[in-house]
Amino acid sequence: MTKAHQGMTIGHVHLKVTDLERSIVFYRDVMGLDVTQQYGDQAAFLSAGGYHHHIGLNTWFSKDGPPASKRSPGLFHVAFLYPDRAALAQALRTALDAGVDIEGAADHGVSEALYFSDPDGNGIEIYRDRPEAEWPRNSSGELNMINAPLDLDALLLEAA
Structure with missing residues (x-):
């Protein structure tokens, strides 16, 4: 391989x-x-x-085509990595101010992520990684990612 x-x-x-x-x-x-x-x-x-x-x-x-079906193969989302929580919070604030509908938000343990779509329905993820030393691991040292709710109100408090 x-x-x-x-x-x-x-x-x-x-x-x-x-x-x-x-x-x-x-x-x-x-x-x-x-x-x-x-x-x-x-x-x-x-x-x-x-x-x-x-x-x-x-x-x-x-050009002027129909939107792709969510059930069709293709790109699930493109992810934009922000350097820290404050920058992610500001990106969320900008998206909300533009009228973007937030489709999901999660704390993955290794990162905090928000999900929405562009005007053509292409998936967008905006996220920030936690420092690697904070990543959750099991007793064998392997990653133990989670899918917990992300508190958007608390995140927005960090927007500059």
């Missing part, structure tokens, strides 16, 4: 969307990404921190 190089990371995700401008507005104004390049009404690339792109959006096969 081949193992991935330990230095490998996942660099970006490219999503099919039905309305490029609507998706740009969501990923720019709700998720806070910057448009780094756009190709008319067919494709756009957005990033955080000056990277060339973290999210690619295109309408090449999906």
Whole structure:
């Protein structure tokens, strides 16, 4: 079995969307990404921190198409990792202020996560990792992740 190089990371995700401008507005104004390049009404690339792109959006096969069925194979969600709880709280506040419906929230022991969808129904997770020393482990030292409720009101108190 081949193992991935330990230095490998996942660099970006490219999503099919039905309305490029609507998706740009969501990923720019709700998720806070910057448009780094756009190709008319067919494709756009957005990033955080000056990277060339973290999210690619295109309408090449999906312009004005119907939403994908939740029961169809495909991407479940793309996850955005925030550096700390305060940054996650601010991201939640921004999403709520934009009228985003929060579809789920969980404390996984290793992380705290919130779930919602973009305008095309693509799943979004925003989360923060706890320090590895705080991760729950069983008596053998293996991860023992949980799926407990996350107190959104308490989280929002930490928004800057």
